[in-house]
Amino acid sequence: MSFTVAIIGRPNVGKSTLFNRLVGRRMAIVHDLPGVTRDRREGRGTLMGMDLQVIDTAGFEDAVGDSIEARMRRQTDMAVAEADVALLLIDSRAGVTPLDRYFADHLRRLPTPVILVANKCEGKAGSVGLYESYALGMGEPVPVSAEHGEGMYELFEALRPYAEKAGALDDEEDDDDFFADAATEPEDDDPGRPLTMVIVGRPNVGKSTLGNQLLGKDRLLTGPEAGLTRDAIAVEWLHRDRPVKLVDTAGLRKKAQISDAIEKLSVSNTIESIRRSEVVVLVMDAAAILDKQDLTIARLVIDEGRALVIAINKWDVVDDPQTALKRLRDRLETSLPQAKGVPTVTLSALTGRGVDKLMDAVIEAWDVWNRRIPTAGLNRWLEEVIDRHPPPALPGGRRYKIRYMTQAKARPPTFVLFATKPDELPESYVRYLVNGLREAFKLPGVPIRLFVRGGKNPYADKDKR
Numbered sequence: 001m002s003f004t005v006a007i008i009g010r011p012n013v014g015k016s017t018l019f020n021r022l023v024g025r026r027m028a029i030v031h032d033l034p035g036v037t038r039d040r041r042e043g044r045g046t047l048m049g050m051d052l053q054v055i056d057t058a059g060f061e062d063a064v065g066d067s068i069e070a071r072m073r074r075q076t077d078m079a080v081a082e083a084d085v086a087l088l089l090i091d092s093r094a095g096v097t098p099l100d101r102y103f104a105d106h107l108r109r110l111p112t113p114v115i116l117v118a119n120k121c122e123g124k125a126g127s128v129g130l131y132e133s134y135a136l137g138m139g140e141p142v143p144v145s146a147e148h149g150e151g152m153y154e155l156f157e158a159l160r161p162y163a164e165k166a167g168a169l170d171d172e173e174d175d176d177d178f179f180a181d182a183a184t185e186p187e188d189d190d191p192g193r194p195l196t197m198v199i200v201g202r203p204n205v206g207k208s209t210l211g212n213q214l215l216g217k218d219r220l221l222t223g224p225e226a227g228l229t230r231d232a233i234a235v236e237w238l239h240r241d242r243p244v245k246l247v248d249t250a251g252l253r254k255k256a257q258i259s260d261a262i263e264k265l266s267v268s269n270t271i272e273s274i275r276r277s278e279v280v281v282l283v284m285d286a287a288a289i290l291d292k293q294d295l296t297i298a299r300l301v302i303d304e305g306r307a308l309v310i311a312i313n314k315w316d317v318v319d320d321p322q323t324a325l326k327r328l329r330d331r332l333e334t335s336l337p338q339a340k341g342v343p344t345v346t347l348s349a350l351t352g353r354g355v356d357k358l359m360d361a362v363i364e365a366w367d368v369w370n371r372r373i374p375t376a377g378l379n380r381w382l383e384e385v386i387d388r389h390p391p392p393a394l395p396g397g398r399r400y401k402i403r404y405m406t407q408a409k410a411r412p413p414t415f416v417l418f419a420t421k422p423d424e425l426p427e428s429y430v431r432y433l434v435n436g437l438r439e440a441f442k443l444p445g446v447p448i449r450l451f452v453r454g455g456k457n458p459y460a461d462k463d464k465r
Helices: 015-023 068-082 098-108 127-136 152-166 207-215 261-275 292-303 321-335 355-369 375-388 427-440 460-464
Strands: 003-008 041-047 050-056 085-091 114-119 195-201 233-239 242-248 279-285 307-313 344-346 402-409 414-419 449-453
Touching: 003 015, 003 068, 003 152, 015 041, 015 050, 015 085, 015 114, 041 152, 041 233, 050 152, 085 098, 085 127, 085 152, 098 114, 098 127, 114 127, 114 152, 195 207, 195 261, 195 292, 195 355, 207 233, 207 242, 207 279, 207 307, 207 355, 261 292, 279 292, 279 355, 292 307, 307 321, 307 355, 321 344, 344 355, 375 402, 375 427, 427 449
Parallel strands: 003 050, 003 085, 085 114, 195 242, 195 279, 279 307, 307 344, 414 449
Antiparallel strands: 041 050, 233 242, 402 414
């Protein structure tokens, strides 16, 4: 059993650096600029055998109303309420600030226990701030250096009583597991592994609003401002008793329009999330369906071999739905032929209309993406399509021989075709076979990979026995 630790503090004290240290990999964007983290991010971690659910939060701001800072503050307050214990970080090099004192007073009134952590204590530069922090009245501070990994044992000892109370620390754990890797992921064949679904799109098309609608709560920071989301935020939930990991990402603009260092990190974070995904939901604004940037994102998803579902948001304000849908289908047919039949769902993230249909499309796309075709049926089909449309003759009039086909793997469906002179099979004929596979075996919308190899039918000798 794990327990939840929320990392809190004013901006730029090293919360995301400590989060990355505890989860064992670079999940959160880290930069010297204050206020990089805006949403709360969760990750599984371990600290010397102690299982943790770690929450990285936005910097504590003294803000009210409906500003971005106030919305970030509400997300942080929710994280503290959900946590078994909170770590209040201060920057020991900067010393105790009035904002540190303000939030120490605020946290003291809450039921969640708080551990004071003095970060950046490497060397002598942080000793003054460390001693100053005693005046906050939060007990003895824990000196650490999140960047260099110093003070982790002391942090473990401070967390131990809360971990034991939550049943998250097994005293009889084997020594080999004591320093377990926090980044260990479940195997692909684990039946309890969640379906990984990533939401992508241009800025301000409603990705986070859609995520909140799916989750049934205001878990993700939303607002009218473009570029509000910076980190890729993963949240695990259950859809009809099926585990799903939903990942909300930063908006992807044209590369030429990106000059800000933080946005460049956000884009890299989003692209890495696509590579780790299974199904990608590309959200578009109904007022600008499939513009050039949408097509660029869709091609990236297909090139990475992920299953793609298109969600048209703000459909409730479209004047002529039939014309808009026809325009979308025509554009997909001409601009995205490598994923013919991509499922398209119209919805309103704000009202929730059509959201259930989206999840049905996501699960169906995942099933197709994982589909395997029996070898015998595959080769019966291959004989039929070759008889119907044989490959063009080789120079000199010689017949091109296709011997055999097999599915090498799923995720995405990948096939190997054994033939004579594989380099001379025209690309147009390969496309013909791919389109035939998609139609005959019901593989709409997912990328299909077909590799042509030389060599004999590996089952030929077995057939003679």
